[in-house]
Amino acid sequence: MTRPQDALVAVLRRLRELLPPEGLVTDSAELRTYECDGLTHFRVVPALVVLARSSADVRLVVSVCGQEGVPYVARGAGTGLSGGAVPHAEGVLIVLAKMRAILEIDPANQRAVVEPGVANLDVSRAAAPSGYYYAPDPSSQQVCSIGGNVAENSGGAHCLKYGFTTNHVTGLEVVTPDGELLELGGKAPDPPGYDLMGALVGSEGTLGIVTKVTVRLLRSPETVRTLLAGFADTDAAGDAVSSIIAVGLLPAAIEMMDALAIEAAEAAVGCAYPEGAGAVLIVELDGPEVEVVTALAEVEQHCHAAGAFELRRAATPAERTQIWHGRKSAFAAVGRISPDYIVQDGVVPRTALPSVLREINRLSKEAGLRVANVFHAGDGNLHPLVLFDASRPGELALAEELSSRILETCLRHGGSITGEHGVGLDKVTSMAKMFRPDDLDTMQLLRCAFDPDNLCNPAKIFPTPRLCGERPGRQSPHPIEVAGLAERY
Amino acid sequence: MKLLESLASVCASGGARSGEAADEVDGLLPEVVAAPVTTEEVAAVVGLCAATKTTMLARGSGTKLDWGGSPESLGVVIDLSGLNGVVEHEPGDFVVSLRAGTTLAALDRELERAGQRLPIDEVVPNSSVGGVIATGLSGPSRYLHGAVRDLLIGLTVVRADGVVARSGSKVVKNVAGYDLAKLFTGSYGTLAxxxxxxxxxxxxxxxxxxxxxxFADEAELSAALSGILASQLAFAAVELARAEGGGPMTLGVLLEGHPDALERRMAGAAALLGKCAVSDTVPKEWGQLPGPVTLKIAVPLGFVPSLLGELSALETTLAIPLRIRGSAGVGILYVGLEPSTDQASFAELLQVLRSSVGSTGGSVVVLRAPASIKAGVDSWGPVAGLELMRRVKERFDPDRRLSPGRFVGGI
Structure with missing residues (x-):
């Protein structure tokens, strides 16, 4: 068997022949800038970075890597929060950030065609003059790439009403691990055959590398109304959410922040949320003006009935932005009140929210660490932020322990280990807590069909890679990741 | 022990029996019909079939057995109509889990009590949920609420080797693991x-x-349709129908909302449609397929009017009456024909349509037809990614036991 080092040398030699020098990064200091994504505690320096300019470049790299048995990982903007784009120490990192052309805005067919490196928000910006927008809106939408959104099946605050990336992608051009360029779907709905596109969205870059994306554009709503409501505590705010949902109202977004998250947001961006609030709700309604006005009045009634002490309607776009600013900057804001923190991403059935919040509170007290809660209350997606100080001996371990116990609480209530951040490297071991071995084995049948040699973003998602039974002995080991994981858990 | 007896022994309450004429699928008579009523029993049935190298076909209400390609062979029909009922429905979570044999109608009766619904139209009366998933059959409501694939968040399946596997979960927002529900939706029972x-x-x-x-002609219709699609009135469905032999086209739109607000939105809709009829309910034939032979044509939205024009022209030149219905707001039209349609003309219609629709990036599929009509044509047409699909099939069902021949490329 070829040693990894020899295979890498062979890959580098071939790519030097085939790609322009500026498309290859080999300098060790420069390589280091790619060592992590948005989850910074997993760091692996890649052996080689390719800055792809086209699907042909991607095809070339994937083919050469396939021939030499060298693993490769795709990376967009590097904003992912689960380590999905962490490089392979003996592999190639394929960076798609330079492929950032908006190829087409097609209002007549309500579609946009873009390259994977395009920033999420730029799609909506380009479509805005025609009166359209792209619905999925992760908090990082100014920088995160569409390719990364496809890999992670990204959500966002407005997925309560509009769904996730998977509901808005209608076509993918993808380089499969055997080096083929495939067009799946396009501007028309329901292409015949297996929904490989549906399987690819959210597969965290393990089934292929997307080089072009066709997305649905939605007509911009006639009216958007945003409401900020202050409550004494999360229980009262939770009651308001329950009654809004129960009567059949479907706001575009319902977001909640608890006292600690509010404190952090105030410290960071001075969002001027209601003073003394133990919890705030942000409720956004959109649609035809007459429907929105009627629904807004109902939402306000439910908030009052649940004990809201202050209701603030955004009267101007600037006020709306102000309200959202506090929420969207909440993760980073926590840095103002704590030297270190872990962002968790668990989901529970919405009706279990109050009891899960109480349990998180109890776990937080037991561990002696503060937990700030920011979450998508409408769909039960929690983002508890565990605050700690890494300079204090043992506190990191304690924080990690608390974070993982919160996740177990979510699972005990029939929830999920991740609502939008993905499994990546971060939650590989949690997969075995959510799914049985047969479930994981079945998922990996799909992987074996796409990538029998396990070269495409290996060691992500699954706790134990499945041997695919073909060409035995060509599975590449991944000691770096395994060691990394062993350290973390 | 004979297969029939072994299968009867694992189907405790539903039993197993010999296949009868009514169980035939495209002229193939199954040896046995087994009726498991739990996931475990299905697993036992599939395990027995695998051990005896027997081919299988899952059947819910049996309403779409003439859909897709004709199976190559048929050993056992797995009758899932007894595997029915809601498993869990917590109204506050807006999620339901249910068994595959449950009919859409029975589910709707249950959800109505909670003021909720699964917005998947009963396109074929008496459809089971499992059959709707297997064929990915969505109706008019997909315009606003999404297709079957968009509403399905979790699945339990039995693999071809009898192993039970789950994916997804009972929370709407979940990205843990591969979304196998997407892969299985519309796979015609060929993977699991x-x-x-x-x-x-x-x-x-x-x-x-x-x-x-x-509307009397495509140009008038086209203007109204673009107005509707570009409006901010948030329609729930945008449907189109045209009787055979040319004639006027009907555009039907649905609005859902608060009673007070609806009056204002209706005025806006009427301004776009021109002279229109208004009703509190959708028509009886809402979303139903237009004929015993049905083609499904999918095009990018903007091509719907020109497709209508082409269909009218073909109707004349080929002398085949075509009944048209579809979700104009989504880009899907169904074309209904009679089973007595001349085979050669049918093949020509299909070929001409595939060539023009193909150039828009769309597809033409023979959704349902008697075996005699299907025999002369490829029901699915060209499929992008077919080789990869074959590799997926090979991994999930290496011995081709699940509905062999029914899916694209003879999968």
């Missing part, structure tokens, strides 16, 4: 047998208004 499904739900609308208008 669905035994339980979890769907996200929607509130029942407080009020509905249906408006329809007729």
């Amino acid at each position: 047998i669905v035994t339980e499904a979890i769907f996200r739900l929607r509130p029942r609308p407080r009020a509905e208004r249906y408006l329809s208008a007729t």
